[in-house]
Amino acid sequence: MRNRMLAACLSLTLSACGTEPSESSTRPERDQDVGLDSTGDVQTALAALPSAEVVGSHDDGVPFMIKGRLGAAQGLTAGASLSDIAAVFRLRASDLVRTRSHRDEQGHTHVRYGQTKNGLPVVGGELILHQDASGLIYAANGSARDGERAPSMPLIASDAARLAALNTTPGHHLETEGEPRLVYVRSSQDDKLKLAYEVVVTGEGATQPIRDHVFVNAVSGVVEQRDSDIHTALNRLVSSSKTNNPGVRAEGAPPTGDAVLDTTYDNLGETYNCYKTLFNRDSYNNAGAQIKALVHYGTNYVNASWNGTQMMFGDGDGVRSLPLGLDKDMTTHEFTHAVTQYESNLVYSRETGGLNESLSDIFASVCESWASGTWSMAADIYKIGEDVWTPGTEGDAVRYMDDPAKDGASADYWASGVGIIDVHYSSGIGNLAYALLSKGGTHPRGKSTKVVTGIGVEKAGRIFYKANTDYFTTYTLYAQAKTYTEQAARALGYTSAEVASVSTAWQAVGVGVSAAR
Template identity: 30%
Template sequence: MTSTHTSAAGSIAQDLIAQGLVSHCTIVPPYILEALATSGEPRVARHARESLRHDEQLRAARRTPTARPTGRRAPRGEDAAGAHGTGPHRTIFDAKGTQDTPGTQVRAEGGGPTGDVAVNEAYDGLGATWDLWSTAYSRDSLDGKGMPLLATVHYGRNYDNAFWDGSQMVFGDGDGVIFERFTKSVDVIGHELAHGVTEHTAGLLYQGQSGALNESVSDVFGVLVKQKALGQSAAEADWLVGADLLNASVKGRALRDMRNPGTAYDDPRLGTDPQPADMDHYVDTKDDNGGVHINSGIPNRAFVLAAEAIGGNAWEGAGAVWYAVLSGDGIRADCDFATFAGLTVAAAGSAHGDGSPQQEAVRSAWEQVGVLTAGVRPPSGGSGGTAPSPAPGQGGGAPSADAQVLLRRTGGFAGQVRERRMALGELSERDAKDWQHLLAAPTLERIAASTERTHPDAFVYSVVCDETGCDVTLQEPHLPEAIHSLFERTLAQDD
C-alpha cells in the first residue's frame, strides 16, 4: 500500500545518533523473530521468543552514558596500515553465554588467531570494515578519529541476533536451526558498524523514512565491505545481506536482496520477504519503527541500480556519492527519501559534473524506484547537496549566534539542579552548529511528544529558546545519545 508519510527535514547534522528514540540496532528485524516465535518447532520458537524479549528489553532500557575506551592508533606497519598510516584498534571479548558486555578479552589488536572461529571472524570482519572506510573514503574508523572497534561474541544462549549498541558490536551464536553464528557474515558486521558511522555523520533518526534510510545506508556499506574484501565489481556482486546467516534448511538466499527486494526468502517459518521494490508498494506501518527494515528495500534497490549503471567497483562509484551525502553538511537527521535522492543527484554532479553519465545514473535509479519523477529535476547543491527548506510547521531557519538558550537539568536520585543560560555564539563552533541544527528542527518536540512513560529518578532536561519558540521538557532515558552528549557538554562548559 502506498503511504503519504514524509519526514520533516532538520536536526543535528553532526554526531546525532542514528536511533532517534532508541540506540539498539539489530540485523534481524523483529517481524522475522515474531514469525519464528509462532513456529511449530519448539526450539526455534523458544529461542525466537527469548531473542524478541531480550531485544525489547534493550530497546526499553533506561539510557546511561556509555564510556568508550580511548582510541589508540596503531603504529605504521603494525597491522592493516591505512590511508593515513594508521590501523584499526580491535578488541574482541567473550560473553561466554551471558548477556554481560563486554565480557572477557580474548583477542586484541595485533594478536594472532585463537581457536575460536567466532573470535577470529569478528576480528577479521572489524578489520575489513575499517579497511573500507579508511582506503575508500579516508575515514579513520567510525567516528573519523580512530575510534576503537570493539566486539563481544557468544552473547547469550542461542541468541538470534547481532546488534550495534552505540559503542560496540554484539554477536549471538544463533539457534543452529534457522540462524548460524552471526559473526559468519562479513556484510552483517559491516552493516552494524555502519550504524556507528551514521551516528557520527548524518545521525538519521530511526523512525519512518529517515529510519529506513538509516537501515539502507548500513546495508549499502555492509555489502561494500564484502565486495571490497572479495574484490568484486558491482556487476559481479550478489547484493545479498546476511546470506551466510541462514541455515541450509531455510528456503531463502539471505535476510535481504538489495537488487530484488521482496525475494530474499519464502520459508514457512520465516514467512515471505516483505520488502517493497518501489514507492508504489511502500508499506505504511507503525511496526518496526515505521517499517525501517521493510521500506529500506526501496533506497537499497536505487543504490544497486545506480552502482550497476555507473559500473566498476561500487565503493568507488555510487558508494563515494552516498558517502559524500552521508558526511556532508546538507543532510539532516529527519531526511526523507526524496530529499536524500536529491542530495545524491547533486553530489554526483559535484563529483563528476552536471549532466555526467554518473549523475544521470543516480537520477535514473531514483526515478525507477518511484522516489523521483522523470523529467523533474531536484535542487542542485554543493558537496553533498543542499536540503530543501522545510515545510511550514516542520522546522524553520537556524537561530542566530546571538540566540539565547536556557538548558536546565533536574531530577536524579539526589534531586540535583544544573542550568546554563547562554548565547549560542559562546559555545564551541561544533556545539553551536549542533544547537542551531537541533533548534531549527522539530526533533526535540517529537521526542517530547512520543514519551509515554516516566522513569523514577531519571534526569529531566528543559530547553527554552525564545528566538525559535522552543520550550520542551525531555526525560534522559528517551534522548538519543548524541543529544544527551550535547546537553552534558553544554552544561560542563559552564563549570
C-alpha cells in the same frame, strides 16, 4: 489525569510547572510566526539572495535545499549571510548553534548548525552550509525549519515525564538514564514542533536490549515519539535468554582459539580497512575509536546490533543462522550504523530509519565488492548475510538488495506510508535504488519502466558515503536522499550522465516521481 500530573508538579519541581497553558504565555516572536499558510515570507527571503535556486522543498513549500552564490565566508562569520540564508528556512541566525564542520577531499567545507527554539534544542533540526575552497557558500540544506508557534513552558514535571516513559516501555529492569531533557521534537504524527521531555529508557526487552529515547509531551503528558538506539541487522529474533560470554582479543593480540571470536575480529578488521582505503576514514568516528564487539551475545540470538557504543553478535541457532559475526556483511552493516551515528545521525525509526538501515546494507555490499579486488557485481554482492543465513539452504539470504520483495516483506517502491513498516523492510527502497545505480537495469518486478544505466559499485558507494557525511541530517527522508545523492555525485565531479543515473535509479523505485506513473 490532570490532578495527578499537577500533584507531581507540586511535589517535585514546582518551578518547572506552569500554571497557565503555555500557549497563551508564548508571544509570537514576529508577525509571521503564527498561521503561515502561504510561503510569501520564504519568497521574500529568497529574493534577498538573488542567485538562490530552490533544489527541493518540503510539502508545505519551505525549502530543504537551496543553492547559488549565497554568501561569503567572511560574511558568515559576521552573521550577515547566515541570517539571510536562515530566513529561507524560516529560521533566525540566533537560533542556530554551530556544531561541527567537515573539510572534504575537494577542499570544500560543510558546516553543520543545530537548531534551537526558545533556547531549547530542536531534536533533528539541523542546517548545513556548504562552502567552496574560496569561501563561497554555494548551497544550504537540512531539516531545520521554524516559523511555528509552540509552548515554551512545560505543564508537567520532569518526574511525571520519566514515569510516563517508563510506564509505556514494555520490558524488564527498566531504568531511566540521566535527567529528562526539555527539547522540541517534530512530531511524526502531525509534523509540528512539540515541547517535550526527552527521557532515555534502558532495560531488557523480550528479544533484545532496550535503549529508547522517549519524547513525552511536556504539556499533555502523552508520548509523542520513541526512537531506539539499538540498531539491529535483522528483525527475526528467537531468544530472550542471555548468558554473556565476553571474549577478549585486543588489537594486535594473537588468536584466542575461539573461532567465532577470532573470525569476527578478522571481519571487523576488513570492515575497518574497507572504510580506511575507500574513504580514508579512521574507524567509525573518523578519529580512531576502538571498535568494541561482544560475541556469543545472548543464547541462540539470531541477530547483531549496535547500541551506540558497541556491537553485539549473537551465535545464531544453527538453523536460521550461524554466528552472525562470521559474515562480513554483518560486521560492515553494524559498523556502518556507528558511522551513520557519527555523521548524518539518521533517526532509527520510520522512513529515516529505513534509509539508515539501507545505508548499512549498501556499505556491506560496497565493502564485499571492494574486497573482491575487481569491484564484483556478482549475486552475493546484492545479498545480505548469505554466508551465515540458513546453513541448510543454499543461495538464500536475509535481504536481497536487487529484489527486496523476495524476502516476502520488504518494500521495493516508495509510498507515503512506507515509514510505518519495520525499518528493515522500508530499507528496500534505498537498497534497490543503490543496486540499480551500481549495476543498472530496471525494476525487478516491473513497478516502473525506468531504465537505469549502471555506474558501478565504487562510484555508487562514494555517492552514498558523501551524502551520508555531508548532506544527510537526522530527519532526511527518501525524497531528500534523492536530491542529496544527486548533489553528492556532482560534488564528486561525476559526469552529468552519471548524475542522471542517480536520478533515474531513485525514480525507478518511486522516489521523485508524481503519484501517477
